[in-house]
Amino acid sequence: MLKISKYTFGVGDRFAHQAKAQLRACMQAAAEGADVVPVWNKSHREHMTVGSKPDAVRAAADAAVAELGWTQPHHVDADHINLSTVDGFIASSDFYTLDVADSIGKPAAAAEVKAFVDRFPQLVGTVNIPGIAAPFEVSREEVEAIAAKYLLAVQEAGEIYRHIELAKGADNFITEVSMDETDNPQTPPELLVILAAIADQKIPIQTIAPKFTGRFNKGVDYVGDVAQFEQEFSDDLAVIAYSIQKFGLPETLKLSVHSGSDKFSIYGPIRRCIQKFDAGLHIKTAGTNWLEEVIGLAEADGDGLDIAKEIYAAALANKEALCAPYATVIDIDPAQLPTAEEVNGWSSQQFVSALRHDQTNPGYNANLRQLIHVGYKIAAQLGERYLEMLEKYEPVVSKNVTENLYERHLKPLFLK
Numbered sequence: 001m002l003k004i005s006k007y008t009f010g011v012g013d014r015f016a017h018q019a020k021a022q023l024r025a026c027m028q029a030a031a032e033g034a035d036v037v038p039v040w041n042k043s044h045r046e047h048m049t050v051g052s053k054p055d056a057v058r059a060a061a062d063a064a065v066a067e068l069g070w071t072q073p074h075h076v077d078a079d080h081i082n083l084s085t086v087d088g089f090i091a092s093s094d095f096y097t098l099d100v101a102d103s104i105g106k107p108a109a110a111a112e113v114k115a116f117v118d119r120f121p122q123l124v125g126t127v128n129i130p131g132i133a134a135p136f137e138v139s140r141e142e143v144e145a146i147a148a149k150y151l152l153a154v155q156e157a158g159e160i161y162r163h164i165e166l167a168k169g170a171d172n173f174i175t176e177v178s179m180d181e182t183d184n185p186q187t188p189p190e191l192l193v194i195l196a197a198i199a200d201q202k203i204p205i206q207t208i209a210p211k212f213t214g215r216f217n218k219g220v221d222y223v224g225d226v227a228q229f230e231q232e233f234s235d236d237l238a239v240i241a242y243s244i245q246k247f248g249l250p251e252t253l254k255l256s257v258h259s260g261s262d263k264f265s266i267y268g269p270i271r272r273c274i275q276k277f278d279a280g281l282h283i284k285t286a287g288t289n290w291l292e293e294v295i296g297l298a299e300a301d302g303d304g305l306d307i308a309k310e311i312y313a314a315a316l317a318n319k320e321a322l323c324a325p326y327a328t329v330i331d332i333d334p335a336q337l338p339t340a341e342e343v344n345g346w347s348s349q350q351f352v353s354a355l356r357h358d359q360t361n362p363g364y365n366a367n368l369r370q371l372i373h374v375g376y377k378i379a380a381q382l383g384e385r386y387l388e389m390l391e392k393y394e395p396v397v398s399k400n401v402t403e404n405l406y407e408r409h410l411k412p413l414f415l416k
């Protein structure tokens, strides 16, 4: 089996121009003593929005790796795919995120639920998990209720897994199961049942992305109870270590945090927890890199700043349509969005201050940042004009991409 490295970091590169800049951040981390393997992730939805093909992600990643002489692994993640979208990713990906969130809550057949719980009697009663203070006390009815909620979703993950296995061979890819894009978080006791069901489906899962407590809005910090998050994250790690032992899941299995990028206030807790359990971690970002492109263009001033302003004005004019697909993962207060006229009067520094994720800067505007985050379709519509700007201002754009990933993400998670 293709084994996932202990620490992996998902980087999205929507316009396929930043792979080298992203890889440089991993090289800096390696030079400082933290081996973090890059995973280029792009979802079917992102490909649709940008008008790109999965092969382009593989080509950009491989070219960057060859050019910079990166000798550690790298992967290309078919992010959030299902049975209807996976085929386009078979040739180019070696990492698959099986998204079965839509099937959570669709009730499984009663007989199958009963048979599953019969096969896993150890889920019922007092379950003592090393690393969790109080044992889980779970009745047979409760286990059946959890199984009824998740069994169909896990069966669907099994179907997608076997479809990929048939096309690629079991040894040639890494499997992740994601359940994050749903309304309710999964509790640690639920995670235990989900992992038993995944083992039952014989999916050699190496990362799992549950939905955690709190708001994970796109491109801005975590909103929620950080202490509660830390407790839940710690308990999830304990459940994973236990499940590897008890259900025979791959020893590389680890948590995947789909964060919507930039959840800086939980990086400390995540770091403490993975140290406590000596656990691995996959953390997935995407939009933070697109935002750094816009910041770089704004910092370049001149026609770079002009196109950044043009993107904001168009995003503002198309706010409803751009926000609709992301309704559950953004919180924009329209009253806090400056008008296009106002922004057109901004200096390079004012624009950069508003957009760059520096919460200590009084000019920072989380509402504007979220709007531009979901506004990448505007840049896709600008087409060649946008790409030419990225190329014209490559040094300042790539500097921002690298610095952001290294200073604000990799360092606090793996080095500080």
Ligand SMILES: [Zn+2]
Pocket (backbone or CB within 6 Å): 080, 178, 180, 181, 209, 258
């Ligand atoms: Zn996700």
